[in-house]
Amino acid sequence: MRKIPDATWSRSLKSWYVKDTEENLALILKTFKDIATVDSSKLQKKELFKRNLTEDQKKLLNNFYLYLKGKRYSDSTIQTYTFFVADFVNFHTKTPLDELNNRSVELFIEKVFIERDYSVSSQRQFISALKIFIIFYPQTQINDLVLERPKKSRKLPNVLSQEEVLEIIRCTQNLKHRAILALIYSCGLRISELVNLELVDFHIERKQLIIKNGKGRKDRYVSLADSFLPLLSNYYYSYKPNKYFVEGQKGGKYSTESVRQFLRKSCAKARIKKTVTPHTLRHSYATHLLENGVDIRYIQSLLGHAKPETTMIYTHVQRKDLMEIQNPLDIALQKLNKNDKDKENVLLSRNI
Structure with a gap:
């Protein structure tokens, strides 16, 4: 799709779109020839898609x-x-x-x-x-x-284990890419917040990062991980960005799609089959904080959520409390084994 000049990615529709012209249609058919089958059945209903607005x-x-x-x-x-x-x-x-x-x-x-x-x-x-x-x-x-x-x-967020997060970062060989993934996870950043980060937003002496004009036009502070600081220093002196934390090859803001692309490659190298996006790292950050005993109100502040209800969704995916709840199947087997002490332990893999 990137070979088509007018092609644009829509985050809300999760699809590519181009201007409705005969030239673009011909270019799409040519580009995907021998690669994919183009379903043109919807083109017969173009009156639903083509706008014919009056001047008024x-x-x-x-x-x-x-x-x-x-x-x-x-x-x-x-x-x-x-x-x-x-x-x-x-x-x-x-x-x-x-x-x-x-x-x-x-x-x-x-x-x-x-x-x-x-x-x-x-x-x-x-x-x-x-x-x-x-x-x-x-x-x-x-x-x-x-x-x-x-x-x-009300879909539950996709969450990685801490071991999976570290494996993804380990499999990311490029220094810039590794710094990006480590910062997203360690600070719970949205991808839009990452690409808008400027160098002046890092307060190294206080080990803090200020996120300006986040979602809802809110500013917030998050702490920088001690283990991230050497990686940050190595990245900065290697790439020497001018204004933004990460910049494109020609300067300016880094592409959000580039982050998604190299994250997919790192997940493939780490042999992680589940769907992982930059927002998955943010979800994992919040869930791991909750599992480590951090109060939900602090997590709400760190994530920049306007309502506590938004943050409460992580209480449904934290593993620590769920692991402490004993499954009724295990309890039933334990009772059976306790009552029949003369017999060997009953296991599901054998005949009960």
Whole structure:
């Protein structure tokens, strides 16, 4: 996909996308020839994907974009909300905005979201975007009180053991890559926080790192591991970055996709089969802190969570407390063995 100039990776949709042109379509077919089978069945439904906005609609969406910027939403939120509202307006392009109602919203979800196989989180984002849009443009007949977000999926985070984390770092031969993975894990960083880290954010004398303008525009301090400091020094004097902690070959911010790529390679070398992302290291950091007896309130502060409920999810994956709970199957076998002392110990691998 990187051979296609317009190709862009979408974090929210977990897919690549390109501008809908005949040239790009031809380039995709040529690029993937003899490599993969291209399913073109959806191309017959291009009216769902191609926008045909009027000049008035474009002007309205541009003003909505500026409205969101004025509300100081993050760039990613602004892009996502504008994208969803633009699709919604385009889907009902033949219906005046003043006549759109809650059934119009339901119809859009049924026809577009299901067709594109959007996730529940994307649908929740769309409803959030629409709630703000009807404040910006109150002339619609959409009832804010009736709009409901689907229940959020409550998936437990994927967590590595401490041995697996060390093995991944050990198998990472490149000095820069090793420093990146060690810092993400030891400080529980989000990948966006890593690439935005500047050298002035390191307070070596206090063994602290300040993370500025994190998620929710919050700053926070985290402690630097003593074992990381020699690696940090070695990396700094070897690569001599100018402004950011890690920089690209031509300077400037490092690519988040590059981090994901070399992490996948390190996991393969470490023979770890489970799916591991930079955020998995953050999840592992929080879980290991909890297992080591650190109070949940401190972990919330270290992770930069706005609500304690977000941090509480790690109480479901910590291994220490779960290991102390005796399984009822073991208890049953122990009772059986205790009652039948004359017999040899009963094992599941034999006949009970």
